Amino acid sequence: MKKVLCCFKGESSSQGAARNRQQPGTNNNGDEEDPQRPFGDNEYLNNAWRNNLQIPDDRLPREPPRSSPPRLPRFTLRWQEILEGTQNLADANMLGEGNFGQVYRCNIPRLDKVGAAKIQKVENAEAKTEFEAEITTLERANHPNVISLLGQCVTDEDRVIVYEFMPRGSLEYHLYADARPAPGLQQQQGRVVLNWEKRMNIALGVASALIYLHEELKTVHRDLKVANVLLDEDFVPKLTDFGLATRMVRDGNGIEKQCEIDPIKGTMGCIAPETEESALVSSKSDVYSYGVFLVTLFTGRKAFDRARPVGSRKINEWLMSVWSRDEYLPIVLDVALGNTFSEEGVKRLFQAARMCMDPNVLQRPTMRFVETMLRQAAAYDVVTLAPVLRRREMA
CATH class of the missing domain: 3.30.200.20 (Phosphorylase Kinase; domain 1)
Known part of the structure; x- marks a missing residue:
């Protein structure tokens, strides 16, 4: 099976247009010029060139407004x-x-x-x-x-x-009590308890990031986990660590197919079974990892924990006893949520997670379908319920 290299490089149309407009080294008259002023008397373009800024092309139509943030200029740093x-x-x-x-x-x-x-x-x-x-x-x-x-x-x-x-550090730090803060964070507020609303927003943000990767960049992340989700000051999640990112592969009909990787890399408990067993990856591998991510986010449990008994160290194994009984789901929620959450929302969340973690790769939904289920879960009212038997009662 053909193996796929994960490195691709593109160039924006404005960069290409600016380069073609005038090459550094000659001016418009063909004479030699100051190497620090390749665009003659136009100091705006000279400064942009010296600092590796993207040079605009006014001949191109303006892009329509979109929800993505303005692209930050990227520099070659010393x-x-x-x-x-x-x-x-x-x-x-x-x-x-x-x-x-x-x-x-x-x-x-x-x-x-x-x-x-x-x-x-x-x-x-x-x-x-x-x-x-x-x-x-x-x-x-x-x-x-x-x-x-x-x-x-x-x-x-x-x-x-x-x-x-990202001033709030990784999601892992706020989710697990034994996670140590990084010295460089200099957090003044320290660890914050994540309520239902914050967790739903994080789940939706990460789902949106994966949709973008799969549909726009045609890329598989391959290492989704709570440690690779960073939080800004307002707890907006940012997906990071793209060292294993791999471009999606399609057949002659334009349909995505699995590609083989070597060596197998990822995080125990988060890796899809087809990757772990056969070194195969696709966008559905990310979907599986997202199912694990969703469960860890709302249970506060780790994807893989050697402290749990053999046979339940992976989180899907640990949940086996409650997967099929919706009425049992509240007992596995993170105790940090207290009793304030949505019962119907919990059911829809775990239904989405079960679909994502289906062992059969063909049965898993797309991330866009999963996001729809999450939005439905988020639409249910959040209430404070009577105390329930919590997960600490489970071995």
Whole structure:
């Protein structure tokens, strides 16, 4: 079976038009020009060129209004800017650590922004593949629930991706009591209890991000989990970590088909069975992971927990005893919700999760169908119910 490389690079029409309009090196008369002023006396375009800004093309029609945020300009950053912005990679600025490097809070005065800088060592070939997958995906992305790319830096020793900074950190921190806050977050409010409304908004935001990936970017995320969902000041979720992102594959009739990956990567408990067993991925693999995400979000349980008895370490195994009995569902909800939630909404949520986590990949719905079910769940009234037997009574 053909294997698919996950790195793609596009160019906007305005970038191409600007490049074709006049190449740096000559002016309109064909004479040599100042290399710092390739557009002659037009300082607006010269400044845009010097700072790697997207150069506009006024000949193109204006885009109609849309819900996506304005695309942030992306810069090629200097290593010295990364060092200064992170205070020489100070531990106090660390936001996290992954398989291939660390993430630091990074002030970038030139952009007048605070970013999150993911730093990798260049000698790691596997890390290079994920770096390229992430850069090429985020360069094309523009959605309110997908993390924004601010810039990148590549030196002889390091590769750096800089994203927008999310002040509330990861969803994992607010969901699990044993999750430690990152030193670089400098959170003043600390961990916040997520009520029903916040969780519904997070679930809908992540669903919207996946719809965008699947329908617009034709891309499979491959590593959806609570740790890869970051929260802004208003708890708006942003999907991040696109190192495993893979372009969707279609047959001659334009129908998506599964593609083979090597090696198998992902997070235990979140990986779809066809990926875990046969190294196959598709948009339906993300749908499965979203089902796991939905259950973890509303139960407060981890997708995989070695502390649970053998046979119930994966969350779908843990829920097996209540999957088919709607009246039992409230007992597995996160105790942090108290008794304030929607009974009908809970039923619809778990119905959506069961459909997403169907072992048969062909039986899973699309993310757009799942989002419709979530909106229906969110429409039910939220009430404070009488105390119920909670999940702590379950082994």
